[in-house]
Amino acid sequence: MFCVECGAEGPVYQGVCGSCFAKKHPVVEPPANLDVPRCAQCGAFHFRSGWSRVELDLAIPQLLREKVRALPPFEHVTFTHVAREEDANNFFLTVKASGRFEDLRQVQDFHVRLRIKPSVCDTCAKQAGRYYEGILQVRAEDRDLTPAEMRGVRTLVLSRVERGRDEAGDFISRTEEIHGGLDFYVSTNALGTRLAKEVAEAFGGSVTASPKLFGQRQGKEIYRVTTLVRLPAFQVGDVVRHKSEVTEVLSLRPFVELRNLATGERRRYKAKDLRGLRRVDAERFETEIRPGVSGGLVAPHPDSGAERPVLSRGVRPGRAVVVWTADEAYVSALPAIPSKP
Numbered sequence: 428m429f430c431v432e433c434g435a436e437g438p439v440y441q442g443v444c445g446s447c448f449a450k451k452h453p454v455v456e457p458p459a460n461l462d463v464p465r466c467a468q469c470g471a472f473h474f475r476s477g478w479s480r481v482e483l484d485l486a487i488p489q490l491l492r493e494k495v496r497a498l499p500p501f502e503h504v505t506f507t508h509v510a511r512e513e514d515a516n517n518f519f520l521t522v523k524a525s526g527r528f529e530d531l532r533q534v535q536d537f538h539v540r541l542r543i544k545p546s547v548c549d550t551c552a553k554q555a556g557r558y559y560e561g562i563l564q565v566r567a568e569d570r571d572l573t574p575a576e577m578r579g580v581r582t583l584v585l586s587r588v589e590r591g592r593d594e595a596g597d598f599i600s601r602t603e604e605i606h607g608g609l610d611f612y613v614s615t616n617a618l619g620t621r622l623a624k625e626v627a628e629a630f631g632g633s634v635t636a637s638p639k640l641f642g643q644r645q646g647k648e649i650y651r652v653t654t655l656v657r658l659p660a661f662q663v664g665d666v667v668r669h670k671s672e673v674t675e676v677l678s679l680r681p682f683v684e685l686r687n688l689a690t691g692e693r694r695r696y697k698a699k700d701l702r703g704l705r706r707v708d709a710e711r712f713e714t715e716i717r718p719g720v721s722g723g724l725v726a727p728h729p730d731s732g733a734e735r736p737v738l739s740r741g742v743r744p745g746r747a748v749v750v751w752t753a754d755e756a757y758v759s760a761l762p763a764i765p766s767k768p
C-alpha cells in the first residue's frame with residue numbers, strides 16, 4: 428500500500444499514510460482555557476458529575492477528559508500533562524493527547540491555561556447558611572459529661588462527618604456545649620441517627636429519637652429529629668447501689684458489668700436497665716487488711732488510720748485493694764486509683 432498524498436509506502440488510513448493522516452486529522456481541538464469552579468472553603472472541584480474533593484493532580488486529567496473532546500475518527504483519547512503554576516488560580520498546562528484510530532496511535536501536544544474560579548460548593552453553602560435537619564444531643568445521666576468525654580465525643584463525631592462529607596454531603600453546621608453536654612446540628616436526620624449509634628457504642632449509653640413535624644417540602648412532610656445519646660450516670664470504678672447491694676462498675680461496654688462487693692458475684696446489664704442508679708461516695712486504695720479488736724477484719728485508711736469493717740466474704744488478712752465507703756470496706760477487683768502526684 429502507498430499513500431495517495433505523498434506516495435510513501437506502508438500502512439495507510441483512509442488512503443493516506445500515518446503522517447499525512449496526522450496533518451489532516453488532529454486528535455483534539457484544544458480550548459484556549461480550561462475553566463473550573465473550585466470551592467474556596469473545602470477545595471472541591473466542580474466536575475460534570477458534581478462537586479468532588481480531589482487533589483489538583485487528579486482533577487486535571489478528569490477535567491481534560493470532560494472538556495477536551497476527541498475529534499472523529501479518533502477515540503479513546505488519553506491525556507498526560509505537566510502543570511506550571513502561574514498563581515494560585517492559574518496553571519499553564521502542557522498536555523499530550525493520545526488518540527487511536529484503527530491501529531494508529533497518534534499524539535498531539537498542546538497548551539492550555541487552567542483557570543480556577545473560586546466558588547462555593549453546595550455542601551459549604553448549606554453549612555454556611557447554618558442549614559440543619561436534625562440535632563444530635565449527647566448527655567450523661569444525672570451528671571455533666573467529663574472533659575474527657577466532651578473531647579472524645581467531639582473528636583469521634585467530627586472525624587465521622589469528615590469521612591462522609593464527599594459522598595453524602597454530610598456536615599455539622601453548629602456545635603454547642605449546653606446543659607453539661609453537647610449539641611450537634613447535623614445536615615441530615617440519617618446522619619444524626621448514625622452518629623448517635625456510634626457515640627453510644629464508643630462511650631456506652633442509650634439512644635432515643637424524637638421526630639417533630641417541621642413543615643412540608645414538595646408535598647412531603649419534613650421531620651426534624653432530635654437524637655439523644657444518654658451516657659450512663661457512672662463510669663468504670665464507680666461504686667453504685669443496685670437494689671440493696673453495693674456494687675462496683677467493672678465495665679460499661681457492650682454491657683454494664685456490676686460486681687457485688689460483698690459476694691464478688693458479677694452480673695451484666697443493659698445500660699437502659701440501670702437508669703436512676705445511685706453512686707456511693709467511696710475511695711479505692713491498697714491497704715493492709717488485718718483482724719480488728721472486736722473480731723472480724725478491718726481495713727485501715729493509709730492516711731488517717733481510721734478503720735472500716737471489711738464486709739466482703741472469704742477475705743484473709745494481707746495487702747489488698749479496697750473500696751472504702753463512709754461505713755464499711757470491701758475488697759475490690761479493680762486496681763487502686765493512682766494517687767495524684
Ligand SMILES: [Zn+2]
Pocket residue numbers: 430431432433434435443444445446447448
Ligand atoms: Zn503520506
Ligand SMILES: [Zn+2]
Pocket residue numbers: 466467468469470471547548549550551552
Ligand atoms: Zn466546599
